[in-house]
Amino acid sequence: MKRFFCFFLLSFVGCTSSFAQNEFEVGIEVKDKYTKRILIPIISVLAPNSPTELTGQMNYDQYVITAKPDINYLIVVAFQEYKTYRQTHTFTKSNTNSRTLLTIELEPLVPPKNAAPIPQKPQEPSKPIQTAPATVVSAPPKQELTFQAVDALTGMPIAAEFLLTNDLKESYSGTTRATDATFSARVSLQPRPYTLTVNAKGYRSHASKLSVSVPLAGNQPVQIIKLSKGDIVLRIKVLEEQTGKPIPATLRIVNESDNRELFNQKNSFNGQIPISLNPNGRYMIETEAKGYMPFRKELEKAVEKLSETTPLTIRLSKIGDIFLNLSAINAATGQRVAATFKITASLTGQVTQLKSALPIKHKIVEPDIYQIETIAPGFASLKAEIDAEEISVGQVFNYEAKLVPTTKQPTTNAPLETFRFAILDGQSQKPVPNARLKIINEATQKVITTKPAGQLKETRLKTDQTYLIEVEAKGFEKTTMKMAAAEWANRGEFLTNISLVPLVKTTAPPATRVINEKIFDNIKAGQSVSIEDNIYFDQSSYILRTEAYGQLLRLAAVMTKNPDINIEIVGHTDNVGDARLNKILSEQRAKVIANFLGNEGINESRLIYRGEGSTKPIAPNDTDENRRRNRRVQFLIK
Numbered sequence: 001m002k003r004f005f006c007f008f009l010l011s012f013v014g015c016t017s018s019f020a021q022n023e024f025e026v027g028i029e030v031k032d033k034y035t036k037r038i039l040i041p042i043i044s045v046l047a048p049n050s051p052t053e054l055t056g057q058m059n060y061d062q063y064v065i066t067a068k069p070d071i072n073y074l075i076v077v078a079f080q081e082y083k084t085y086r087q088t089h090t091f092t093k094s095n096t097n098s099r100t101l102l103t104i105e106l107e108p109l110v111p112p113k114n115a116a117p118i119p120q121k122p123q124e125p126s127k128p129i130q131t132a133p134a135t136v137v138s139a140p141p142k143q144e145l146t147f148q149a150v151d152a153l154t155g156m157p158i159a160a161e162f163l164l165t166n167d168l169k170e171s172y173s174g175t176t177r178a179t180d181a182t183f184s185a186r187v188s189l190q191p192r193p194y195t196l197t198v199n200a201k202g203y204r205s206h207a208s209k210l211s212v213s214v215p216l217a218g219n220q221p222v223q224i225i226k227l228s229k230g231d232i233v234l235r236i237k238v239l240e241e242q243t244g245k246p247i248p249a250t251l252r253i254v255n256e257s258d259n260r261e262l263f264n265q266k267n268s269f270n271g272q273i274p275i276s277l278n279p280n281g282r283y284m285i286e287t288e289a290k291g292y293m294p295f296r297k298e299l300e301k302a303v304e305k306l307s308e309t310t311p312l313t314i315r316l317s318k319i320g321d322i323f324l325n326l327s328a329i330n331a332a333t334g335q336r337v338a339a340t341f342k343i344t345a346s347l348t349g350q351v352t353q354l355k356s357a358l359p360i361k362h363k364i365v366e367p368d369i370y371q372i373e374t375i376a377p378g379f380a381s382l383k384a385e386i387d388a389e390e391i392s393v394g395q396v397f398n399y400e401a402k403l404v405p406t407t408k409q410p411t412t413n414a415p416l417e418t419f420r421f422a423i424l425d426g427q428s429q430k431p432v433p434n435a436r437l438k439i440i441n442e443a444t445q446k447v448i449t450t451k452p453a454g455q456l457k458e459t460r461l462k463t464d465q466t467y468l469i470e471v472e473a474k475g476f477e478k479t480t481m482k483m484a485a486a487e488w489a490n491r492g493e494f495l496t497n498i499s500l501v502p503l504v505k506t507t508a509p510p511a512t513r514v515i516n517e518k519i520f521d522n523i524k525a526g527q528s529v530s531i532e533d534n535i536y537f538d539q540s541s542y543i544l545r546t547e548a549y550g551q552l553l554r555l556a557a558v559m560t561k562n563p564d565i566n567i568e569i570v571g572h573t574d575n576v577g578d579a580r581l582n583k584i585l586s587e588q589r590a591k592v593i594a595n596f597l598g599n600e601g602i603n604e605s606r607l608i609y610r611g612e613g614s615t616k617p618i619a620p621n622d623t624d625e626n627r628r629r630n631r632r633v634q635f636l637i638k
Contacts, residue, residue, distance in 0.1 A: 022069060025099035026091050027062035030077055033105040034112055040188060041079030041106065042167075048072055057171035058188075064099065067091045075104070082106040143212050145220065146184045149176060149198055152226035157181030160200040160227065164210070166192050182222055187212055196225075203227035234277055234299075234310050238287055241315040249289035249316065256282040256298070285312070286550065292316035294549050324386065324399055327359040328374050331402040332443045339376040339401065346370070374401035404445050414464035417489050419496070421450075421457045423471055426499035426576035431455045435473040435500070442466040442482070456495075461485045469498075476500035481581055501577045520555040520635075525565065527637040530618075533571075533589065536633055542588040544596060552593065555635075556600035568608040568636040569593050574627035575614040587611025589633060 030039045043063045045054040048071065056065040067073065069092060077085040085104055094100045149160035157176075162183040164172040172185035187194065191213050198206040206225055238249040253263040262283070277283060277299075285302050287295040295314050303312050328339035338357035344350070346369040354360050364370070374382045382401050423435035437457045439448040443465060450459040461467060463486045471479045479500055488494070519529060536548040559565050571586030590609035598604050619626035 022093075023066050024069075024091075024093040025064055026067045027059070027064050027099045027101050028075070028077075029062050029101060029103045030079070031103065031105050032082075033107045039079055039082075039106060040190065041077050041082070044076045046074045046076075048074075057173075060186075062099075062101075067100075069093060075102075077104055077106060079106055081110075082108050141189050141215055142186045143189055143215055144184060144186050145210075145212070146182050146222045147196070147198070147225055148182050148222045149200055149206075149225045149227055150181075151203075152228040158200050158203070158227065160198050160203075160225075163197045164194050165197075166190060166194045189213060189215060198225050198227065200227050203229055228278060234312060236285070236287075236312045236314060238289070238314045238316060240292075247289055247292070247316065249287050249292075249314075252286040253277075254284040254286065256284055285314070287314050287316065288546070289316055294546070294553075296550055296553055324362045324364060324370075324372075325359055326354065326356075326362060326372070326399050326401075328376060328401040328403055330379070331404050331445065337376045337379065337403055339374050339379075339403065341401075342373040342375065344371045344373075372399065372401075374403065376403055378406060379403035380406055402442070402445075404443075414462045416460045417463055417485065417494065418458060418460050419485075419488070419494055420453060421469075422455065422495070422497045423457065423473065424497055424499050425476075426501050429499070432473045432476065432500055435471060435476075438470040438472075439483075440468040440470070442468055463489045471498050471500065473500055475503055477503060479578060479581070481578060499577050499579075518554070519551065520558050523558060523565065523635075523637050525637055529635040529637070530632045531635070532628065533573075533631045533633055534628075536593070537589055542585060542592050544592050549596075552596050553600065556597050556602055559597070559602050559606065560600075566606045566608070566638040567597070568610075568638060570609075570634040570636065571611040571613075572616060572630060572632050572634060573614050574630040575617070575621040576627065579613055583611050583613030583615075585611070586613050593633065 038061050054065045072088045159177045174183040194210045196210050240247050250266045283299040326341045328337045340355045343352045370386050372384045423432045450457045467483045469481050569590040571590040573582040594607045594609040617630040619629045
């Protein structure tokens with residue numbers, strides 16, 4: 001019985017070995033029936049009475065399977081814009097060492113115009129039809145790709161298994177060793193993306209999409225695939241650059257792949273935050289603290305080397321000492337006056353007195369509201385208030401006190417001219433009822449009398465004087481402008497329209513500002529990039545919003561990396577309000593942006609700025625949406 005069992009077992013093993021030796025490779029090649037062009041379609045091969053497809057893979061232009069003789073296989077071939085092929089085939093092993101080849105020709109749904117007709121039984125003699133010779137198109141081009149797997153923390157090559165596949169069932173695979181750590185594949189250029197899968201023992205699996213649709217120029221560098229064993233713990237400490245002391249700050253970590261905010265905490269406890277991150281990811285670290293320059297950098301550039309517990313120390317520099325540049329002039333003559341400046345801090349009550357005939361600087365130690373009283377013999381004292389927290393990064397605030405003499409000034413012989421003003425609604429251009437017009441002589445600070453002239457306001461002004469004009473009306477923003485009477489008279493501008501901006505009444509929350517901080521990443525010469533001004537500035541303001549820092553810092557980095565790029569910054573407004581004020585506002589905004597880039601190390605010779613006001617709209621100013629489009633900052637790349 002034992003002898004019979006052994007004989008049966010040996011016979012079974014021998015049969016299995018003989019059965020396996022009968023298998024052989026079959027390559028299926030698919031072509032266009034008319035042009036003979038190689039196609040890469042979807043191919044399915046099924047054995048009789050089996051719902052499961054045979055396993056196969058693309059090898060250059062052939063779909064390779066392992067078949068057995070004398071078995072009737074069902075082959076289905078499908079390709080977009082071609083008729084589906086469905087036939088049974090029996091394969092015979094090739095007499096040579098090469099694989100058995102099966103060529104299938106697919107017929108397009110719409111045959112080419114110059115294609116010969118499919119032969120049919122002739123019913124009557126017909127004249128021969130001359131057809132153009134078929135055009136033979138070469139096989140799809142190939143692209144060589146090379147990959148290397150490395151440890152995400154150490155950067156050292158590791159042994160790994162690579163697999164490249166796409167939905168056309170093309171498949172390229174290989175294994176690397178740590179000493180021979182590159183995997184290369186010559187893949188077909190296809191509009192469909194490939195899926196790259198990389199596995200290594202003890203590491204997390206990597207999967208990503210890879211587009212190979214156009215040939216790449218030159219020798220392509222090795223594509224590094226970082227594999228990690230687990231998360232890293234990032235410890236962030238925020239210190240003051242000058243003292244090295246921890247400071248409370250707002251910390252944000254953004255995933256660059258999908259711009260998703262992973263972490264956001266204000267006033268971080270003791271300046272340290274532990275957080276777990278995947279070493280394969282790309283992250284942006286952002287830090288802000290009041291009174292300090294913001295920090296924004298990619299994680300890989302912020303730390304020298306990642307480890308399982310990576311420390312990151314961020315040092316924030318103070319925006320800089322704030323100075324008041326104080327001076328006094330005679331409001332009547334414009335000449336400098338020796339004056340005493342009495343500076344009082346609101347919170348502490350501390351008083352500082354400075355006296356000088358020339359401009360003098362005063363350092364502000366703490367952010368506070370300061371009252372400044374300017375006193376000079378023979379002049380009326382002048383009081384003003386300055387909020388140091390509102391002083392921007394410019395660091396120096398110029399305050400010029402225009403003192404009015406207390407003694408009577410000699411009258412001038414300049415002629416008087418009549419000027420008229422029309423106060424209009426900036427949207428409807430209709431007269432605004434009950435508007436208040438106030439005209440002040442800048443030298444004497446005297447209010448000039450105005451009188452109604454129909455729907456206009458009228459006054460007589462001396463042409464050698466400069467005046468301040470203030471206009472107010474219920475439901476509109478206050479408008480202030482300066483008027484040099486001689487310049488207006490020389491231009492013949494005796495009737496002036498002053499447009500008021502209506503106040504927008506709404507209970508809805510302000511719209512969220514969407515900031516694409518990568519918008520400048522791929523800029524090229526000759527390109528124009530427009531940004532909505534509400535991202536950078538508040539209404540009627542040229543104080544740069546902190547939300548714009550990230551985008552402008554990224555632009556500065558791109559310009560630093562590409563020294564041949566120059567930028568022209570152009571400010572635009574809608575047509576609401578006074579045209580001259582709009583032009584001034586648009587130019588100031590462009591100048592502020594240029595100054596910001598200059599502070600980031602961009603040479604001023606590479607920066608040009610100007611303001612166009614409302615002169616170059618991109619949409620008619622007939623709706624709120626169109627006016628919003630016209631309010632923009634334009635970057636011209638040169």
